[in-house]
Amino acid sequence: MKIKGFLEDISGIKRITKARLDAIKNAPDGPIPEDPIRKIAEEWHPGELVLTVQSVRMSGKEARTYRFVKPEGGKLPLFLPGQYLVLTLDVDGKPVSRPYSISSAPSEARLENGFVEITVKKPREDGFFADWIFQHLNAGDPVKALIGCGQFYYEPLRDAPLILALAGGIGITPFVSMAREIAAGKLDISMTILYGANREDELVLFDELTALEQEASGRLRVIPVLAEGEGGSLTGRTVEQGFLSADLIRKYLGIGAGDAPDTSVFICGPQAMYRYLRGELAKLDLPKRRIRFEVFGQVKNIADYEGYPTEALGKTFSMTVHRGIREDVIPAQASESIAVALERAGIRLETGCRSGECGFCRTKVLSGSYFVSPENDGRRAADKDFNYVHACAAFPTSDLSIRIPIA
Ligand code: FES
Structure with missing residues (x-):
């Protein structure tokens, strides 16, 4: 039986080869006017989108649900139930991004007038972004969103039903x-x-x-x-x-x-x-x-983690940021991640999970020391060897010099 299966596989490859040769023989001379695969890829994974807040509703005593749609209407990209979107807003003139789990269903995004929803709770402490949303984000406002990030979804090959x-x-x-x-x-x-x-x-x-x-x-x-x-x-x-x-x-x-x-x-x-x-x-x-x-967002109290160098506590360091030929020197507090220091200085660095997992914020450290909490150190071994960090999960413990991509 095994041999038969193997032979069947071989004959399958032969069929594919013939189909490909026929397709090449019958292909038009010039470039294909519209590549169908690219069209699907661009529709499903279009990158960051500009959306509009369609509605805001209460979803509990101190929680609000924000519904986002395309300003021109139409379907939104595909995602899996459990994934998050990265929301970027202009906060006091600076672009600030945070991940939010999507609370609506993927099938609702794929409707002709598709939508995605996030639900935000009024923070009790230290939640300036959620606070800003509560105070300033209203129906009709534009936002930027990258839809469909993260690994927190049911996968039949891995999970029980x-x-x-x-x-x-x-x-x-x-x-x-x-x-x-x-x-x-x-x-x-x-x-x-x-x-x-x-x-x-x-x-x-x-x-x-x-x-x-x-x-x-x-x-x-x-x-x-x-x-x-x-x-x-x-x-x-x-x-x-x-x-x-x-x-x-x-x-x-x-x-x-x-x-x-x-x-x-x-x-x-x-x-x-x-x-x-x-x-x-x-x-x-x-x-x-x-x-x-699920990844849990930015570390709140980095000094609580074992191995944190307590002598860095309460200090503000100087961080030199290289982007292309540009060089800026900005303050970086020991209690805040490198990503937050960049954000405060109005320097855009792409981020996704804010939990050290996705690698969007990968940054090269040229000199200086930092601390990464073991709980959200998602770096590859090679990154550690070559002194790359995930800026959302790395905290300065001395003056630093870093290189980031031009966003
Ligand atoms: S934003 Fe995902 S690792 Fe930093």
């Missing part, structure tokens, strides 16, 4: 995109979401999730997990009290009640939740390939 989603606060947004696609019958998985929040009034997009549960005919289940209060108004649904503990995860994975079903665990939430959950998940002895963390 049963998903246990662990969401913390605004970390619910990628799961809402997945839930919408499940309810639309376009994503063939079943998902249980353990949705952690302090109180029930902090549950974001909860009405939409409740409606999606009805539409998804048993393939979507949402369990609020409340640290405070009992979820008084959530009558008729299961509510858990406390935190996303190992015991709770075990309960919803079905471990301890016979054989555990083959389930992938997807996690999205704030940085503090990740640290806590890593400890809880370690108690469960799950295969590593079944646990997926």
Whole structure:
């Protein structure tokens, strides 16, 4: 049988070769007026787009959902449920970019008047970009967006078709995109979401999730997990009290009640939740390939990481930035990443995840020292050897000299 399969493969190649030779023989003399492959590639992956805010709506006590469309109408690029977009806005005359998980479904982007949505929570502290959005971004405003980034999506070759989603606060947004696609019958998985929040009034997009549960005919289940209060108004649904503990995860994975079903665990939430959950998940002895963390954005307190040189704390260094033949000297605070220092100086560097993962912000360090948190050091070994860093995840610990591409 093996030999037959091999021979079939060979004959397949022969067929392709003949088809190619025929295509070459019959090709027109001049260049093809429109390359169909290029046309599809440009439609699906057009790079950064200028979009318009079509609407803004409340999606919880302190959360708003922003819907973006093309100013001229039409379909938006393809993405996968769970991916994020990179939003670039002019903040006080300087271009500033941040990643936001897309909370709408891919099928909604591909409508004739397609749209994408992000949901933003009013920050409690240190969230100047989200603050700026809350204060200044309104319907009719232009934005720039790169749609369809990141690895946080269901991949059938890698993930189990049963998903246990662990969401913390605004970390619910990628799961809402997945839930919408499940309810639309376009994503063939079943998902249980353990949705952690302090109180029930902090549950974001909860009405939409409740409606999606009805539409998804048993393939979507949402369990609020409340640290405070009992979820008084959530009558008729299961509510858990406390935190996303190992015991709770075990309960919803079905471990301890016979054989555990083959389930992938997807996690999205704030940085503090990740640290806590890593400890809880370690108690469960799950295969590593079944646990997926979404990237968590910029490191908040770099000095909390083991190995950080504390003598750098509180200092502001001088950073020389080379771009082509240009050279600028700017301040760089020890507590902020190289990417943030560039942003403050109004120097554009392409960024995506802001978590050290995607490599968009790859930067050559010519001299000086820096610290990269082990948790989001996504550099390749060769990059480390040749002194490249991901500027969003590298923090200056001395005066620096760097080279960046001209954006
Ligand atoms: S923006 Fe993704 S690695 Fe820096």
